[in-house]
Amino acid sequence: MIIRNYLQCLTCDQVHTLRIAIGDAKRQPHHFACRNCGEELEVVLTLGTGSGEGAFSCSENAKFCDEDAKALTVNLDPNFVIPKDQADSPLSFPRLEQMRTMVKAMEARGISLDQMARASRGGGASFPTEWTHLRKAIGLEARGKSKLSRREIDTSGELFYEGERLDSLDDWLIRFLLRLVGPNDSELFEKISKEVERIVAAKDTSGLMAHYFADLRAARRDAYFAILTDFFRNYSEFSQVLYRVRLGAPAPENAAAGSTNFESVKTFYGDAFETFAGLVELFTMLNNLDAGREYDQGERLTLKKYRELDNASKFNPFAGNAAFMELCVEVDNQIRNASHHRGIKLSADRHNVLYHAGKGGTGEEQSMTYVNYLDRCARIFMQIVVLLCVEIMMNFRQGQALFGGETPS
Secondary structure (H helix, E strand, C coil), X not given: CEEEEEEEECCCCCEEEEEEECCCCCEEEEEEECCCCCCEEEEEEXXXXXXXXEXXXXXXXXXXXXXXXXXXXXXECCCCCEEHHHCCCCCCCHHHHHHHHHHHHHHHCCCCHHHHHHHHCCCCCCHHHHHHHHHHHHHHHHCCCHHHHHHHHHHHHHHHCCCCCCXXXXXXXXXXHHHHHHHHHHHHHHHHHHHHHHHHHHCCCHHHHHHHHHHHHHHHHHHHHHHHHHHHHCHHHHHHHHHHHHHCCCCCCCEECCCCCHHHHCCHHHHHHHXXXXXXXXXXXXXXXXXXXXXXXXXXXXXXXXXXXXXXXXCHHHCCXXXXXXXXXXXXXXXXHHHHCCXXXXXXXXXXXXXXXXXXXXXXXXXXXXXXXXXXXXXXXXXXXXXXXXXXXXXXXXXXXXXXXXXCC
């Protein structure tokens, strides 16, 4: 369904016909350039309870207005990107073709429509809505308000799981995350979790577990929570590519994003890369054990020396473990370098991301589409999510909880 409205840029007086598709979140912010002067405009659609109902608001440099024969069309879609040649077409319906492409991708991976519907919870609460409740419960538990956290867990079981009781924050979190990643990455989670279980069952992990629970667990929990919070803070940007990423389908070529709020996400890939590179040391320690060594002794480096490596090199020690490496596909240190050394920007037409590769972000300028940037951000985020699910299961098998909030005995 598409809702129309008319927005005037107060810088140049250009009127825009907004064609806004209904998405999966209640609040739908969109950032785009005035089609005449290029000033960034923002419009927010907040959906009501009925079909087609919604309240609009906009940035201070714009105002809603009456229909104008000279208005320029702007297509906005919170859940799909738009073919570049249709971005300003009054007759564009980009969802139809992309949904056909997604169905083909599902069929190629043996994923049924029913599986995907269950993973997305159909017309139920959106991911941002549930995350708001989950984040609240995690925060309460972290601040020592366990009873209030437990109350939020119980309430959310009614809201999101048809009254099914949630045993703990970990129970709730892993259910939520496995729906978020979709069927494709859920299978990868099962594969890696079994590999971790195999190593733990075959080797003496007492030293590793003692180190993990005493020195690592709290910091790793904080790192996961921080990147989850950052992702959902900018969900309206990432949701434009999320459906395709969850299916493992590549970003469409020559596509445009309706919303281009680059400033809010320009460091996300770099932050996610650093987070992921820090978290995979769990794979390194497990791989050391699997090779018959102590958890803190690699083939060439001690764990202390391993931690001094640059982040791009931290994937090398477990390169021989196919299951672990299957999770480490989206890892581009060049984008991280650019974003953390102010070497990344959005092109004037808001279609491409320009960045300087090389150490310190001082190399030659490279480019990718903004859609491709969002796609890669979402993919590296999903890798972190799968690793988090693996870690929750590892804690569970040790009789522990990563986030807490257990049902009182």
